Amino acid sequence: MISMVIMQQLLLELMQNADKKYKADAAKYFKEGIKLHGVRLPVVRKIARKHWKILPSKEKKEVFKICEKLLTYDQQEMHVIAFQWAYAVRKQYTKKDFPTFERWLKKYVDNWAKCDDFCGGALGYFLHEFPEFLPRVFKWTNSRNRWLKRASAVSLIYSLRRGKYLKNAFKTADALLTDEDDLVQKGYGWMLKEACRNYEKEIFAYVMKNKRKMPRTALRYAIEKMPESVKKKAMS
Numbered sequence: 001m002i003s004m005v006i007m008q009q010l011l012l013e014l015m016q017n018a019d020k021k022y023k024a025d026a027a028k029y030f031k032e033g034i035k036l037h038g039v040r041l042p043v044v045r046k047i048a049r050k051h052w053k054i055l056p057s058k059e060k061k062e063v064f065k066i067c068e069k070l071l072t073y074d075q076q077e078m079h080v081i082a083f084q085w086a087y088a089v090r091k092q093y094t095k096k097d098f099p100t101f102e103r104w105l106k107k108y109v110d111n112w113a114k115c116d117d118f119c120g121g122a123l124g125y126f127l128h129e130f131p132e133f134l135p136r137v138f139k140w141t142n143s144r145n146r147w148l149k150r151a152s153a154v155s156l157i158y159s160l161r162r163g164k165y166l167k168n169a170f171k172t173a174d175a176l177l178t179d180e181d182d183l184v185q186k187g188y189g190w191m192l193k194e195a196c197r198n199y200e201k202e203i204f205a206y207v208m209k210n211k212r213k214m215p216r217t218a219l220r221y222a223i224e225k226m227p228e229s230v231k232k233k234a235m236s
Contacts, residue, residue, distance in 0.1 A: 003066050007073075010051060014077050017043050030111050036076035048081040052088060060092040064100065071108040079114050087121035098133050101126060109147045112183050119151050124158025127165075134168055141175035149176060150187035160195045169195050170206060177210060182217050189221025196225050207234050 014037045023038025039047075057063070063085055070082035101123050109115050127133060140152035153172050159165045169191055176188045196203045207214070207222050211234060214222075223234045 189218035
């Protein structure tokens with residue numbers, strides 16, 4: 001009953017903040033289609049923080065139940081709130097949470113924004129804390145689900161930014177190297193780009209070694225933050 005009240009409050013506030021022009025513009029970035037109210041992301045984040053403060057329970061079990069309910073709604077904004085609240089209880093994560101996270105990916109993630117939001121927060125933090133699940137995530141590189149394949153790469157970004165899992169990143173990039181899906185290419189290219197924060201020389205060497213096989217989309221993403229002179233060598 002409490003969860004239904006929360007849903008109604010969130011839906012009302014989202015509808016009050018909807019922007020038709022933004023909704024139309026945002027939809028252009030999703031070839032696979034997207035359903036949304038049309039609320040700008042900073043506003044959605046603000047609404048999520050506001051209602052988080054008044055949630056009756058901050059216990060993970062109860063929060064995950066509400067997150068699951070939010071995820072049953074098609075609108076993008078409800079998923080943003082769900083993943084933000086799931087990340088808010090990250091200090092309570094245990095190894096037993098992996099099946100839940102994997103199920104959410106398979107059942108509810110249907111565009112790149114949802115994939116990146118979830119992987120950059122809740123799932124990324126989980127893998128940072130529980131590296132024993134990295135082999136399970138690597139198996140997603142062979143999935144028929146494009147979002148699982150993208151997640152196998154972008155879920156490592158959280159840790160790569162903190163100087164961890166470079167070997168895992170290279171292993172994942174190897175597995176996805178010639179994937180024909182442009183959203184998978186962009187995913188592992190982004191992963192390599194983020195790894196440049198701490199491992200620019202290693203990423204450059206990897207790109208130079210594989211540039212003849214690497215799709216141009218992935219290559220451009222990977223070298224985006226490198227110095228201009230280095231970019232030219234990689235693109236030549």
